[in-house]
Amino acid sequence: MERGWRTPLLLVVLALAAVGCAAPGTSPSPAGSRLVYGLTLAPSGIDPHIDVSSELGIPLSSVYDTLVYRSEEGEFLPMLAESWDVSEDGTVYTFRLRRGIRFHDGTDFDAAAVKRTLDRVADPNTGSRKAVVLLGPYEGCRVLDQYTLAVYLREPFAPLLDSFSQVYLAPASPAALDRWGDEYQFHQVGTGPYMMRDYAPNDHLTLVRNPAYVPPPGIFRHEGLPEAGEVEFRFLVEPAIRLLALEAGDADVVGEIPPQDAARIETSEDLYLVPTRIPGLPLVGFLNTTAFPTDDLDVRRALVLGADRTQLVRTVFGDYSPVAVGPLSHNHTHYSSAVEALYPEADVQQAAALLEEAGWTMADDGLRYRDGQPLQLQAYVMTWGLVPEVAELLQAQWRALGVDLVLNEVTFTAALAAVAENRHNLIFWSEPGTDGDLLRSFFHTESIGVRNWSRVSSPELDALLDQARAEGDPQRRAELYGRAQTLIMEEALILPIRDYVNLNGVRRCVSDLRFDSRGWFPVLHDLRLSGSCR
Amino acid sequence: MRPAQIPRRLAGLSLSLLAVVTAVFLMMRALPGDPVEAMLAEAGAPPEQVQLWRRRYGLDRSLAIQYVLYLGSLARGDLGESILYRRPVTTLIGEQFPSTAALSLAAFAVALVLGGSLGMAGALGRGTPLDWLSRLLAVGSVSLPTYWTGILAVMAFSAGLRWFPASGEGSWRHLVLPALTLGLASAGVVARVTRVAVLEAASSPHVQVARSKGLPDGLLLVRHVLRNAAPTVVTLLGLQAGFLLAGTAITETVFSRRGVGRLLVQAVVTKDYPLAQGCIMFAALTYTLANAISDVAAAWLDPRVREP
Numbered sequence: 001m002e003r004g005w006r007t008p009l010l011l012v013v014l015a016l017a018a019v020g021c022a023a024p025g026t027s028p029s030p031a032g033s034r035l036v037y038g039l040t041l042a043p044s045g046i047d048p049h050i051d052v053s054s055e056l057g058i059p060l061s062s063v064y065d066t067l068v069y070r071s072e073e074g075e076f077l078p079m080l081a082e083s084w085d086v087s088e089d090g091t092v093y094t095f096r097l098r099r100g101i102r103f104h105d106g107t108d109f110d111a112a113a114v115k116r117t118l119d120r121v122a123d124p125n126t127g128s129r130k131a132v133v134l135l136g137p138y139e140g141c142r143v144l145d146q147y148t149l150a151v152y153l154r155e156p157f158a159p160l161l162d163s164f165s166q167v168y169l170a171p172a173s174p175a176a177l178d179r180w181g182d183e184y185q186f187h188q189v190g191t192g193p194y195m196m197r198d199y200a201p202n203d204h205l206t207l208v209r210n211p212a213y214v215p216p217p218g219i220f221r222h223e224g225l226p227e228a229g230e231v232e233f234r235f236l237v238e239p240a241i242r243l244l245a246l247e248a249g250d251a252d253v254v255g256e257i258p259p260q261d262a263a264r265i266e267t268s269e270d271l272y273l274v275p276t277r278i279p280g281l282p283l284v285g286f287l288n289t290t291a292f293p294t295d296d297l298d299v300r301r302a303l304v305l306g307a308d309r310t311q312l313v314r315t316v317f318g319d320y321s322p323v324a325v326g327p328l329s330h331n332h333t334h335y336s337s338a339v340e341a342l343y344p345e346a347d348v349q350q351a352a353a354l355l356e357e358a359g360w361t362m363a364d365d366g367l368r369y370r371d372g373q374p375l376q377l378q379a380y381v382m383t384w385g386l387v388p389e390v391a392e393l394l395q396a397q398w399r400a401l402g403v404d405l406v407l408n409e410v411t412f413t414a415a416l417a418a419v420a421e422n423r424h425n426l427i428f429w430s431e432p433g434t435d436g437d438l439l440r441s442f443f444h445t446e447s448i449g450v451r452n453w454s455r456v457s458s459p460e461l462d463a464l465l466d467q468a469r470a471e472g473d474p475q476r477r478a479e480l481y482g483r484a485q486t487l488i489m490e491e492a493l494i495l496p497i498r499d500y501v502n503l504n505g506v507r508r509c510v511s512d513l514r515f516d517s518r519g520w521f522p523v524l525h526d527l528r529l530s531g532s533c534r
Numbered sequence: 535m536r537p538a539q540i541p542r543r544l545a546g547l548s549l550s551l552l553a554v555v556t557a558v559f560l561m562m563r564a565l566p567g568d569p570v571e572a573m574l575a576e577a578g579a580p581p582e583q584v585q586l587w588r589r590r591y592g593l594d595r596s597l598a599i600q601y602v603l604y605l606g607s608l609a610r611g612d613l614g615e616s617i618l619y620r621r622p623v624t625t626l627i628g629e630q631f632p633s634t635a636a637l638s639l640a641a642f643a644v645a646l647v648l649g650g651s652l653g654m655a656g657a658l659g660r661g662t663p664l665d666w667l668s669r670l671l672a673v674g675s676v677s678l679p680t681y682w683t684g685i686l687a688v689m690a691f692s693a694g695l696r697w698f699p700a701s702g703e704g705s706w707r708h709l710v711l712p713a714l715t716l717g718l719a720s721a722g723v724v725a726r727v728t729r730v731a732v733l734e735a736a737s738s739p740h741v742q743v744a745r746s747k748g749l750p751d752g753l754l755l756v757r758h759v760l761r762n763a764a765p766t767v768v769t770l771l772g773l774q775a776g777f778l779l780a781g782t783a784i785t786e787t788v789f790s791r792r793g794v795g796r797l798l799v800q801a802v803v804t805k806d807y808p809l810a811q812g813c814i815m816f817a818a819l820t821y822t823l824a825n826a827i828s829d830v831a832a833a834w835l836d837p838r839v840r841e842p
Contacts (some may be wrong), residue, residue, distance in 0.1 A: 044618040044800070052577045124586060127620065129577040182621075201619075201629065202792040203703055234702050236790050240685050241700060245790075248692035248700040413567025413805045416575055431578075441578040449581050450574060 033529050035228040035510065037522070038245060038254035042202045042235040047185035048167050049121045052130045054432060054520045057167045058255075059205050059233050061521040062226075063104075064170030064190030067095060067114070068161055069219050070434060070517045074333040076161050079216050080109065080171060080191065090156030090472050097147040103173035104195040104210060111149040115141050116174040118151070134163035136469075156470040158477060162435040167521070193226050193525045205233040207524075215525065222512070226525045246271055246505045252533050253510060253522070257503040258386075259318040265505045272508060275320050278500040278519035279332040280432040281442065282324035283385065285394075285495040286453035287426060293375060294425045298358040300492035303377075304343050306351035306401040307394060313498045316389045320503055324496035326485045327439060331499070334436030336482030342489045351401055360402070368402035376404040377425035380415040387428045390497060419453055427453050430500050434518055436481035440465045443488060454493040461487050509533035547822055554818040555608065555811065559601060562807045568593075569617045569805040591617055591808075604811070613815070614808035618800065623812035627794055631816075633703060634793040637716065637785065638778045640709050644717025645724050645774060650767065652721065653728025658755075660733065668725060675722030680781050684715040684788035701790035712789045716781045720774050727770045731763035738762065765836035772828025776821045 039055050046056040048064065069079040081095040101109040118141050121131040136157035142150045153160070163169055176189035188196045193215070194207035209229050234251060236242050242254045243261040247270070257265065257273070265271045287294045287303065294300055313323045322330055326339035360368040360375050368375040377398075381391045388409060395405040405426070410418070418424045429451075431438065441447050444465050445457040461484060468480035488494065502520065506513055512528045515521060570587040574580075588594045592603060607614060613623035649672075656668035691711055692700035698710045735741060741758045749757075783795030794813055801810035 044616075045620055050620070052573075127587070127590070129573060129579060133577060133579050200792070201626075202796060203633075234790065236701055237796075238788050238790065241688060241788060241790065244685075244688045244693040245700045248688070248696060250692070250700045250702065411567070411803045411805075412576070413569060413572040413803075414565070416568070416572050417566035420571075446580070451578055 033227055033229045035231045035253070035527070035529060035533060036251045037231055037233045038236040038242060038251035039233050040236060040239075040242070040254075040256040042237060045185055046188075046199065046205070048170055048188075049117065049131045049172070050126060050128050051185075057518075057521050059194075059196075059207055059231070060170075060188070060190075061167045061192075061516065062194040062207060062231075062524040063188055063192045063196050064167050064172070065101075065192045065216065066167065066170045067097075067164040069216070070162065070165035071219075072517045074434070074517060076165060077216075077219060079165075079219065080114075081164075084161075086472065090158070090470065091153045093151040093153075093160060094144070095149045095151070097149065098216070099147055101191050101214070102212060103176070103191055104189045105173050105176055107173050107175045109171065109191050110146050111143040112146075113174050114149050114171045115143055116177060117169070117171045120172075120177060121169065131168040134159075134166060134168055136160060136163070156472065158469060158471055159435040159437040162437075166518075194231065197230075202235060204235070207231045207233075220523065220525045221514075222526045222528075227528050228524065231524060243505060246507060249507075252507045253513060254505045255502050257505045259316070259320055259503065262318060262320060262503050262505075270508055272506055274504040274506050274513055276502045276504060276515045276519045277322075277329065277331045278432045278502055279329050279434050279517070280500065281327060281430055281438060282329045282499045283387070283390070283428065283430040283497040284324065284327065285379075285426045285428050285497065286442075287493060287495060288422070288424055288453065288455055289491070289493065290455040291422050291425055293360075293370075293373075294377065296358055297492060298354045299360070299375075302351040302354040302358075302401070303398065303403070304492050304495050305347045305354070306403070307397055307495055308346040309495075309497060310345070312390060312393050312397070315393060316386050317498055317501075321498040321501045324499050325489075326496055327442070327488050327494055328436070328481075328485060329499040332436075333434060334478050334481040336478075336485045338482055339485050339489045342486070348401060355402065362402050366399070366402060367404055374404055375402060376406060378406050378408060378418075378423055379426040379428075380418050380424050381407050381409050381428065382412055382415055383409060385430070390428070394495075420449075422455070424453070426495075428497075429453070432500070432518060432520060436477065436484075437465075437469055439481065439484055439488075440469060443484070443493065456491065456493050458487070458491070507533060543826070547826075550822065551815065551818060555605070555815055556601075558811050558814045559604060559807075562802075562805065562810050563597065565802075565805055567805055569807070572804065573617070591615070608815075613812035616801070616806055616809040616812075618804050618806040618809060623808050626797060626809065627812060627816050630792050630794050630797050633791055634779075634782050634786070634795060636709060637712055637782055637791065637793065638775075640713035641716035641720065641778055641781070641785075642771070642775075644713050645720035645778075646771065648717060649721035649724025650728050652725035654732055656725065656729040657732035657736065668729070672722040672725040672729075675718045675725075677722075678719070680715060680719050680784045681788060683718060684712070684785060687711045687715050688788070703791055708789075708791075712785045712791060715788070716778060716785045719781060720777060723774065723777075724767065724770065728763065728767050731766040732759055735759045735762035761835070765832040768828050768832045768835060772825045772832075775824030775828075779817050779821060 039058055041053060041055045043051060043053040043056045045051040048056065048060050065080050067079060067081040069077045071077055080098055082098050084093060084095045086093055097111060103109055120126050121128050121135060122138055137154040139152040139154050141152060144150055170190055173189035176187060177184055180187045186199050193210055193213045195210045197206040197208050199205045209226055213225060236245050236254060239258045242257055243264065245251045246254050262273055265273045287300045289295055309323050313321055328335045355368055359370045363369050379391055381388050391407050395407060398405050415427060441451050443452060443456055443461055445462050448455055464480050464484040468477050471477045471480060509530045510527065512526050514523050514526055516523055570584055570593060574583055592600055616623050616626055619626055652668040652671060656665045659665050688700045691697045699708050702708055736759050744754055744758055782793055783799050786793035786796040794816065798810060798813035801813055
């Protein structure tokens, strides 16, 4: 968008002013080191032990410290746990906890508090949606002494440390859990650098600095207490408004800036851009292996080869997102570069040859047919994350190949209904996550009916994913996930599109904004303010 | 409306509410998909959990039983628990309603003042450039989508001039742009109807007679013309209440405000039955109430309506 809107805008302004619109002075500016952080989705609930969204973690990862901390290099560092051992068979994790830590309500942090948190997550009555999944084959835990805790598993589960580094399993004050019950989400009490002050659903959430915070060694770059005394989170759900809110000074940091607005930020004097790569499942299109005509491997391979993914990504997402090459993003710990060789670039000729071989011949109308049936695919398109734009461009690209892609724009629930009836050929999704076990929830036979939208059931792939889940040796795990990725691409189960990059717009008064290893969660502790923000 | 009419009115109101409740109940179920499955798929949870959740929300029972149970809990004033938010629907609506009420009332005032004065100006200065301008603005305001005018208002008055905040709530200043955006769309209709009503009233025989008796223009306008035009405008405003309720959903999204409109959109998208049913029923109640108020006001203003 260029400056062209200014003239008509001026007319509108004049017209409105003419009909009597008053113009008071400038906005009130409360003093102090206050930061306003724009969130892009209003979560339906923000109890970390129950709810799902990444947006809840953006504020709450500063309210809670976790047992272990995952560094940007993927290493696990002591945070609330001083040290830990894993039993030989991988089923018992023993954590020795730091002493002298207090929750925000003044109560002591100890092994009983961790047990109370895990019991809460595992209790079916709590209705945990995400945390309970992170616990995997959790059996129970036992307090060995005041500062030592053993966690028992039914079978080895290598992702457990990664799970314990996430806010969803962060220890909460037992006193607060008891006191607030179902209303705990409004009164959360952790041990982190910020304390929750208030939460008004759909409107705002405010954190204040924890004056008693003692940072664990070796995690933060900034010593002592965080600089911002108060951080207010607001929900800017409408993408078109995010940049405007930054420009208006309503917010100092806003995530998920649409790519077309990012260029304007880069030329702005008051703002700058912090693109953050989110590790996990990139934006991909799942190709259904059990519905005609994508049940044919040649067709699926032709579709992947016939899509010019570079053009797709550059057109829709600009220069900010890497083109995805497989089921894990380039910056994922378990990413395997072996997949890069499989579909190095678009090859329409080879794609056409594959389709010819499979019996799909081009007719006069520019579409391919076999036995009188057109090569038609049903795509289910949800309206988030520029997916409709991707789908439309893909439709045009595949059309040149003789493929008719039918786009059905639907809600997530309606898309899942189509999946349940096996009506889909293509469905788009992306998912953040730092452990390779993420692949299991998309490609394991057991995940059919949940998120295995390719509906793939491959004993070989299942075995790789099962072994990797149980494998204690990181090197060996990475190899197993590497083979799984190659297999997924050889079977053309997905069309990889782009590695997810969160474009954060930041006002110049804010510096040292960085994100943790998951990309979504800002390290508020390290953030600096030059004082001119508010 | 005479006191004797009240029971009949109330019976009619209950019947229409029951019709709304039933229609919404059936429509929500006719939408494709299952909210519990969607929730689990989003979290990547194993399928065993589905049954647990379905039982919790009574979704494992037959449609007829669900309907009867729902009516039963409605009779007790219980709107159920939202699947999405895991909290009572009445609490959620109660939390979000003040914002919607503030927005609707402010927009209503904008529509009344802006539309009313535009329409009057047009009628009194009939044929003059002022009339043309008022009609142009009236047509413009109804044809512009709320979403577009909202974003334009933010560009101009927040990002550009920095007069008002672009989003959120907290002070009257936060209310100005959303109320103008929403009110503007309604003002066009009000202006058009006011213009016609005032012209009609001005040309009625008794106004002609009063004018011929030498009544001053100001008194004539207030005592006769406006008095006669008001009932039409008030009835229209009652109908506009429905429009405002619908318009809040978009306005609340654009300006990142809380509100029942946004809650309803979320509920429908995620197929959160209890929440969607609760919001729509609440909207229907508000709408009926607004209409009843406008009827009473119109009757008070115009004795003819009071006749049986």
